Amino acid sequence: MARVYLLEAQFPEVSGIEKLFSKLDLDLDGKFVAIKVHMGELRNVTYVKPFYVRKVVEMVRECGGEPFVTDTTTLYGLMRADALGYYKVAAAHGFVAEHLGCPVLIADGLRGEDGVLVRIEANAKTELKEIEVARLIYESDAMVVVSHATGHGATAFGGALKNVGMGCVTKRGKAAQHEVTKPLFDRERCDGCGRCAKHCAYNAIRDDFEIDMEKCVGCGLCIGLCRQGARFTTREMKESLQRRIAEAACGVLRKFDDVAFLNFLVDVTKACDCAATLPPLCRNIGVLASKDPVAIDKCSIDLIRKAAGRDVFASFDVDPEVQVRHAAALGLGSLEYELVQI
Numbered sequence: 001m002a003r004v005y006l007l008e009a010q011f012p013e014v015s016g017i018e019k020l021f022s023k024l025d026l027d028l029d030g031k032f033v034a035i036k037v038h039m040g041e042l043r044n045v046t047y048v049k050p051f052y053v054r055k056v057v058e059m060v061r062e063c064g065g066e067p068f069v070t071d072t073t074t075l076y077g078l079m080r081a082d083a084l085g086y087y088k089v090a091a092a093h094g095f096v097a098e099h100l101g102c103p104v105l106i107a108d109g110l111r112g113e114d115g116v117l118v119r120i121e122a123n124a125k126t127e128l129k130e131i132e133v134a135r136l137i138y139e140s141d142a143m144v145v146v147s148h149a150t151g152h153g154a155t156a157f158g159g160a161l162k163n164v165g166m167g168c169v170t171k172r173g174k175a176a177q178h179e180v181t182k183p184l185f186d187r188e189r190c191d192g193c194g195r196c197a198k199h200c201a202y203n204a205i206r207d208d209f210e211i212d213m214e215k216c217v218g219c220g221l222c223i224g225l226c227r228q229g230a231r232f233t234t235r236e237m238k239e240s241l242q243r244r245i246a247e248a249a250c251g252v253l254r255k256f257d258d259v260a261f262l263n264f265l266v267d268v269t270k271a272c273d274c275a276a277t278l279p280p281l282c283r284n285i286g287v288l289a290s291k292d293p294v295a296i297d298k299c300s301i302d303l304i305r306k307a308a309g310r311d312v313f314a315s316f317d318v319d320p321e322v323q324v325r326h327a328a329a330l331g332l333g334s335l336e337y338e339l340v341q342i
């Protein structure tokens, strides 16, 4: 059974990260260690703050590792769609070497196209056969995955598995997962405002507002932008996306012997840190740590439901546990866990 450590705190102190980290017994001596984070989209204020990440950097060094803080470019076409834009957002949010104590490196190259194709080998049948892993993550020797646990419009929940499966791959890797979420269109609802067409980075929206499915990569930006609900995906599409995220995570994690996961259950907003900040789904819970990505996400979902006192995921029209069940079937980890308070 997997162990998940909980630092229960409404406002977790940085020193608590040290306590959590010490439980994980990581062998990082002489290794290049990717510290995978999400530095938040502009207008988002709930990403995991750099002062926590700085403590992770210090802990990696204490374990003998050589850390760098990293993320990949987005599939949708806003500021973080290329590395130079991402560095601007990173600096605005305090993710700079001077503060973190190590370099900040965008892992998939200038335009999100630099990666290594790996085969997905799993214990169960997969929809994806291969995935393109961001080069700097592929070339790392070990990884610490720092995730902000949140709700998510397409997957209901986003935590460690999503941070790895979607967050550690190139644009082609992201498009392979989003292939199944190219939006449907309800013409009756469309008022012709043109917001979706204006912001689609792939010029996939035609003059009559129908989507050119050859050009569309399923990034989902137009769904978020449409105020009329005219762009949408179905539950089946969202379930398939969750399965693909788990499969991509399987491809990314295959090469690592030792990976640590930290999930921050603080400011658990309805949408992820790619979106403008929304109200929280529940009170702050604290920070979880584990070496099992399935157990830590399953535990996060359980604790969020418990803290809210109701099933806060019901409004998403998709079960958030599709991803954890599929990841467990693939052999990525355990749905059973022992929760240890520290």
Ligand code: SF4
Pocket: 189, 190, 191, 192, 193, 194, 195, 196, 197, 209, 225, 226, 227, 228, 229, 230, 231
């Ligand atoms: S954003 Fe929505 S309402 Fe506006 S043009 Fe696009 S689909 Fe129609």
Ligand code: SF4
Pocket: 182, 183, 199, 200, 201, 202, 203, 204, 205, 211, 215, 216, 217, 218, 219, 220, 221, 222, 223
């Ligand atoms: S049509 Fe929508 S989902 Fe497709 S690429 Fe454009 S913004 Fe993304």
